[in-house]
Amino acid sequence: MSMGRTLYQKLWDSHVVSEQSDGSTILYVDRHILQEVSTHQSFEMMRAANRKARRPGTNLAVPDHGVPTDDRSGPIRDPLAAAQVARLAENASHFGLPYIDLKDERQGIVHVVGPEQGFTIPGITLVCGDSHTSTHGAFGALAFGIGASECATVLATQCLVQHRARTMEVRVEGVLRDGVCAKDVALALISRIGIGGAVGYAIEYRGRVIEEMSMAARMTLCNMSIEAGARVGLIAPDETTFAYVRGRPYAPSGATFDRAVGYWKTLSTDPDAAFDKSLTIDASEIAPYVTWGTSPQDACPIGGRIPDPGAAPDAETGARWKRAIDYMGLMPGAPLEGVAIDRVFIGSCTNGRIEDLRSAARVAAGRKVADTVRAMVVPGSTLVKKQAEAEGLDRIFLNAGFEWRESGCSMCVAMNADRLAPGERCASTSNRNFEGRQGRGGRTHLMSPAMAAAAAIAGHLVDVRKLEI
Amino acid sequence: MPQPFVRITGVAAPLLEDHIDTDLIFPARYLLLMERNGLGDYLFRDRRRKATGEQIEDFILNRPPYTTAKILLAGDNFGCGSSREQAVWALSDFGIRCVVAPSFGEIFHANCARSGLLAVQLPAEAVRRLAEDCAGHEVTVDLPEQVIQVGASVVPFQIKPGIKEALLNGWDEIDVLLAKHAAGIETFEQRQRQVQPWLYE
Numbered sequence: 067m068s069m070g071r072t073l074y075q076k077l078w079d080s081h082v083v084s085e086q087s088d089g090s091t092i093l094y095v096d097r098h099i100l101q102e103v104s105t106h107q108s109f110e111m112m113r114a115a116n117r118k119a120r121r122p123g124t125n126l127a128v129p130d131h132g133v134p135t136d137d138r139s140g141p142i143r144d145p146l147a148a149a150q151v152a153r154l155a156e157n158a159s160h161f162g163l164p165y166i167d168l169k170d171e172r173q174g175i176v177h178v179v180g181p182e183q184g185f186t187i188p189g190i191t192l193v194c195g196d197s198h199t200s201t202h203g204a205f206g207a208l209a210f211g212i213g214a215s216e217c218a219t220v221l222a223t224q225c226l227v228q229h230r231a232r233t234m235e236v237r238v239e240g241v242l243r244d245g246v247c248a249k250d251v252a253l254a255l256i257s258r259i260g261i262g263g264a265v266g267y268a269i270e271y272r273g274r275v276i277e278e279m280s281m282a283a284r285m286t287l288c289n290m291s292i293e294a295g296a297r298v299g300l301i302a303p304d305e306t307t308f309a310y311v312r313g314r315p316y317a318p319s320g321a322t323f324d325r326a327v328g329y330w331k332t333l334s335t336d337p338d339a340a341f342d343k344s345l346t347i348d349a350s351e352i353a354p355y356v357t358w359g360t361s362p363q364d365a366c367p368i369g370g371r372i373p374d375p376g377a378a379p380d381a382e383t384g385a386r387w388k389r390a391i392d393y394m395g396l397m398p399g400a401p402l403e404g405v406a407i408d409r410v411f412i413g414s415c416t417n418g419r420i421e422d423l424r425s426a427a428r429v430a431a432g433r434k435v436a437d438t439v440r441a442m443v444v445p446g447s448t449l450v451k452k453q454a455e456a457e458g459l460d461r462i463f464l465n466a467g468f469e470w471r472e473s474g475c476s477m478c479v480a481m482n483a484d485r486l487a488p489g490e491r492c493a494s495t496s497n498r499n500f501e502g503r504q505g506r507g508g509r510t511h512l513m514s515p516a517m518a519a520a521a522a523i524a525g526h527l528v529d530v531r532k533l534e535i
Numbered sequence: 536m537p538q539p540f541v542r543i544t545g546v547a548a549p550l551l552e553d554h555i556d557t558d559l560i561f562p563a564r565y566l567l568l569m570e571r572n573g574l575g576d577y578l579f580r581d582r583r584r585k586a587t588g589e590q591i592e593d594f595i596l597n598r599p600p601y602t603t604a605k606i607l608l609a610g611d612n613f614g615c616g617s618s619r620e621q622a623v624w625a626l627s628d629f630g631i632r633c634v635v636a637p638s639f640g641e642i643f644h645a646n647c648a649r650s651g652l653l654a655v656q657l658p659a660e661a662v663r664r665l666a667e668d669c670a671g672h673e674v675t676v677d678l679p680e681q682v683i684q685v686g687a688s689v690v691p692f693q694i695k696p697g698i699k700e701a702l703l704n705g706w707d708e709i710d711v712l713l714a715k716h717a718a719g720i721e722t723f724e725q726r727q728r729q730v731q732p733w734l735y736e
């Protein structure tokens with residue numbers, strides 16, 4: 067009896083170059099995105115061995131991590147960041163790779179740019195020296211983050227040595243309540259299974275809520291898969307996907323597009339396929355989520371309380387909670403709502419797309435950022451920025467007292483001047499609340515764009531549903 | 536070419552916290568540096584030094600004999616988070632050649648072998664016992680025999696044959712792929728061109 071295959075298995079099978087006797091697979095890589103921070107050593111390795119890029123046109127390079135988000139009219143002022151961006155440009159030119167310059171309107175965060183340019187399409191394998199490459203799985207592409215050595219391997223061979231993952235089905239059924247979005251689904255999932263909960267698995271998100279999601283929402287969800295430990299997060303391509311991809315610069319066009327859609331439609335999990343693990347989330351039970359600790363799994367509904375280490379299930383968890391609560395400067399047992407914040411960051415590859423900015427702007431419209439708060443909006447790409455400006459969102463943010471900045475990773479990773487001072491507390495739409503992630507000693511609370519905007523207005527963590535929108 | 540790994544003997548430092556992420560191992564702000572060598576100074580930077588640069592004496596890698604540790608005993612999900620290979624290079628540059636943990640972040644794990652760092656997966660209980668046994672003793676990690684030895688106790692470990700071979704020989708993955716699979720890659724591309732021609736336009 068033949069068993070059906072999951073989406074992951076189909077994508078995997080269609081990229082096998084060779085299966086090795088030790089269980090590993092030589093997997094073909096169709097596309098590779100490069101940023102300035104994780105690739106300089108990859109190029110060094112290439113140069114040292116005098117190698118060429120096998121298919122230069124399958125790569126796309128763009129600077130995003132360390133770029134300034136204030137004034138970009140002149141050269142980059144930070145000499146280290148300037149050197150790194152210059153090195154990427156020089157390497158792209160040396161190896162003949164397509165390169166998007168900082169001053170180009172297509173510039174932005176790799177995981178926003180790839181989809182926006184139609185470089186990300188269903189059915190492909192796509193890699194990048196960045197763990198949030200899982201984002202691109204929203205298109206039904208097998209996409210995952212790799213290290214710098216692997217980037218060199220891909221450049222030189224279009225291949226990687228990989229081990230097949232197990233598969234996990236995450237069904238999100240029911241209907242999301244008002245004020246609840248993909249970010250809340252992601253945090254609800256991670257708080258349930260833990261940040262190691264999906265290590266070794268490729269997640270496929272399915273169910274009614276997923277089918278009804280926009281591409282932006284799907285990307286937010288797949289983006290956060292790595293925060294549950296999964297290198298891969300997938301969603302089967304459907305009409306929403308095809309409509310998004312159609313007409314984008316790198317996407318197939320004309321008759322080829324129709325032929326491609328015919329192929330892409332075969333990319334879904336067969337009804338009789340089996341997953342190694344399955345779980346279901348009832349969407350109607352999800353409230354807006356906020357993190358309280360130093361790991362994305364330290365999340366709870368905004369109406370909840372900071373946990374008491376004394377009530378932890380075991381001593382190790384209690385010790386970890388205590389360390390996190392101390393670092394975050396919080397009180398065990400205190401309500402999350404009402405915790406005063408100093409900074410707000412709206413942006414990143416998780417929540418820096420136009421839909422995210424619209425949802426934050428709806429909350430900010432006609433209101434003012436609290437006096438005690440410094441809030442910034444950093445679009446995920448320059449095209450997102452232009453679109454937002456065409457819709458008047460920049461005016462809404464500026465009138466409310468938000469800073470309106472140029473695109474880049476910014477305070478998600480704090481490699482440029484956008485960072486928290488020690489002890490500062492931030493409501494952030496990014497994906498990691500690790501110690502020091504937004505600046506040494508900085509305290510990060512992860513949440514959705516609407517919740518972050520609401521926190522900016524209130525001056526403290528607050529349930530966005532309590533503001534009249 | 537990565538440094539081959541055969542057998543090492545040295546101090547093992549226990550750092551048994553779970554979910555040590557790569558931001559902690561190598562803070563993002565140092566990713567602006569473009570060197571690959573000399574990163575050991577930034578390893579666990581915010582645990583090892585105050586913002587003023589002053590050493591934090593009670594952090595394990597600041598306390599002799601652990602300042603010369605060659606082996607790190609870690610908790611669950613070590614190296615989770617970002618894909619930065621600098622985390623591996625910083626460990627190596629500090630002198631650590633082997634990390635033993637119950638589980639690893641997947642990308643970190645994949646990066647290890649490619650930069651000559653041996654990642655050994657053992658059950659949490661076994662790692663804890665090693666941490667107790669190694670106090671005051673040197674530890675030997677023997678890759679050909681696949682054992683960790685402390686005094687009289689010998690702990691066997693599993694490793695994928697492909698990774699073992701690559702580590703033992705310090706193989707460059709690209710050389711191996713091109714030597715063994717050049718024809719296979721070409722055949723794949725010809726086949727794929729028929730099915731998904733839009734990937735070749």
Ligand code: SF4
Nearest residue numbers: 198414415475478479
């Ligand atoms: S926005 Fe943050 S998570 Fe996303 S690619 Fe940039 S640094 Fe990484």
